[in-house]
Amino acid sequence: MDEVAALLHRRGERMTRPREAVITALAARSGHVSVEDVLRDVSRLDPRVHRASVYRTLEALSAAAIVQHVHLGHGGTVYHIREQDEDHLYVQCRDCRLIIDVPRAQLDAMGEILRRHYDFELHPTHVALSGLCGRCRARRATGPSGS
Amino acid sequence: MDEVAALLHRRGERMTRPREAVITALAARSGHVSVEDVLRDVSRLDPRVHRASVYRTLEALSAAAIVQHVHLGHGGTVYHIREQDEDHLYVQCRDCRLIIDVPRAQLDAMGEILRRHYDFELHPTHVALSGLCGRCRARRATGPSGS
């Protein structure tokens, strides 16, 4: 928390109650937190904090590179505290919404192709890829009658 | 258009004026059309068509697999008429929003890794990857002072 405060101060910004609450909320969950989750958790942590402050705080913390967001195909955007070695990408199951972190090394083949053939530099952490996890694939094979 | 009508009829559904307008709007643009674009184009093509009908039509056409959507990291969701050989994925520049279609073959390395190591079947057309195209990377290097 002090680290975060220092980062903010370096930018001429301040550590405040709403910001503490947002950071606490993000830290409490392992990662992949939706705005909705943040709003709910923050208002539990400190009911005085207003929605608008949560939105503004997420924006400020993003600008300061303290938090990062990942767009999911469905289900909007999730936030998490940025780690120094943010070297994985996200893959999400389109059925159960499970998110899997994949080491960035795995993406290098793709990144290399994009760079070479398309002069395009991939930022693999920004958007989650979509697909089907094994469990949901099995469930679909069995048929939705199974439920 | 008749093809689409046939597909709808096969599902016990009907071809109507709003649906024609939406399909015309989607066909007129090469692809990657936002709801906003569809709404605007449709109301030009036929001002009697209501917004709500556009939303409902996009949903119906999606359900019938006549149109498909792609989630972009920023800028929401874009629609396009589904092609039989939908074998490319999308990559989008985070600065200029340019969308590049990449042949699916290029993604096979990644797809293979996900399948083998994570038991995850990638649906690569559903979400656009994000990154920086060459032009924007150059512009950033020059510095935003260049504009």
Next chain:
DNA sequence: ATCTTTGCAAACTTTTTGCACCAAT
């Protein structure tokens, strides 16, 4: 004639903004 789809209006959800006040530095 039947039954799907439409237009409309209103509701809803989510996010943003203007502004006076509060509070971190």
Next chain:
DNA sequence: ATTGGTGCAAAAAGTTTGCAAAGAT
């Protein structure tokens, strides 16, 4: 004392819904 940030309330954006009427088959 500064001036960045907050809470509030209202507006803005984007999407959905109930319903009576219209229209495709």
